[in-house]
Amino acid sequence: MRTGAAAGHSGYFHEAVLYDSSDELLAVVLPFLLDGVAAGEPSMVSFGERHTALLRSALPPRCGVTFLDGGDVYARPSAAIRSYRQLLADQVAAGATQIRIVGELPPVAFGRFWDWWGRYEAAINHAYDEFPLWSMCVYNTRSTPPEILDDVSRTHPRTATADGRHVPNEVYTAPELYLREPRPVAPDPLQHGTPLVELVDPTPAGARAAVHAVAPEQLSADEVDDLSVAVSETVTNALRHGRPPVRFRLWAGDGRVVVTVVDGGSGPTDPYAGLLPARGATSGGLGLWITYQSCDHVAMQRGPDGFTVRLITGGRNAAG
Template sequence: MRTGAAAHHHGYYHEAVRYDSDDELLAVAVPFLLGGVEAGEPTFVALGERTGELVRSALPAGSGVEFLPGGDVYARPAAAIRSYRQLLAEQVAAGAGQIRIIGEVPPVSFGATWDWWARYESAINHAYDDFPLWSMCAYDTRITPPEVLADVARTHPRFATPDGRHVPSPTWTPPREYLRQGPRVVPDPLQAQPPAVELADPTAAEARAAVHKADQGQVPVVDLEDLVVSVSEIVTNALRHGRPPVRLRVWAGDDRIVATVSDGGEGPGDPFCGLLPVSGGAPGGLGLWITYQSCNHVTWQRDDGGFTLRLTAGKAYTG
């Protein structure tokens, strides 16, 4: 049985909270969370350290609200979707008629890596619609850039307000439409320099060797090996499913390695490709999904010249 504003809603009830003071955040979060506990619903908080402690201190002792490690949950978009879907499935299997979650994307993501978090906020309207979830995504307007707030309005069907209302977003855009639009990709400054390695129509083995060649110990070994596998997967996809020529470029910085794979095709047709495992065995879908969970930032661009994926290992440029 569903309760509150989502009482008569089927599937995912997705809201954003725009607040400009701590009191405004608490005015929305505390009734939302205590209402879930009172209704016997699994109720979770996945906020950052400061806002999480703010909410925790405002709740009564032994409230029954469970706190998730927000920084871990929101490490990478595809991984966040996978872990949340697992959590939601477990709660439904245990008999939950509704689950409540309030969370926030880390503010560090509001810079050059915002493009894939904007896509995350859009994609979860579809990814979580199998579950009786009511969630709120909190955004502090004091530190959130206007362009990010514009995307928040487009990716959330409604807003929860401090005075208890739940109002539709006038610029809400369904995910299939939103995700087909090209994201705003911020160039990595490394790309202003000549690449350390550039190959045309490389084999998967040559692509792996190119990444190893660019490595000078600037990224952890685990991150390097993840990038090696990801570049190999993406080059293989481009050779099999794209259009020639396929080009691999690799740049090496002090704290990251950036690789781009381009081909003359249009890229994946499924708008959720990368963020969700593609159903029906679509070409390249599983490899891109794995890549999104392995690299610290993945972007895509589609233009007259074809399709380009950019993969970053190490400390992603945040702008």
């Protein structure tokens, strides 16, 4: 049985919390969590270090709230969706009729990598809708750029306020529409220079070899291996589903690698491509989803030259 504002609601009850002070944040989050515990509902927090400490100090000792590691949960959008879907499935299997989660994205999400976190916020309206989840996503109005706050209103059906209201967002946009909107991708600074590698119609093996040949020493062996898998999957998709020629370019420097793969096609038709496994896919249809979990940023863009996938590894903490 659903309780609170989500009573009578079927599926995912997704809210934003826009706050400008710690007191305002606690005024929304504390009753949300404590009411959940009182109702016997799993009630969880996925915050960064600062807000975790704030909330722990404000909650009663041994109150029953579970703290997740926000840094691990929000490493990458598709990995977050996969992790949360497993968590929610486990809770439902254990008998939960409603699950409450409050979370915040990491600071890196609010810079030049916002585009895929904005896609994440839209996609989860679909990805979690089979579960009795009520979640709140918190955003600091003092530090979050206005254009991101606009996206927050468009990707969250409602906003929870400190005075206990749950207000529908009039500009909320269905995820399939939001995800299909063209979004310009600003070039990485490395792309202003000459690529270290340029290949036309490369084999997946050739693309993997290029990554290993020029990856900077600041990247770990695991990061290089993950990127090589990602470029292999991306090239395979372009050769199999796109239109020739397929152009591969690679830049490296400042502790990161940037790769673009361009083909003459129009890209995937599935709006959730990369964030969720392809619908009905076998292991052969998981390439973009695997790529999203193997890189620090993935951007997709349609343009006059065709469809471009850009992969970045080593840039999670880059400014801008």
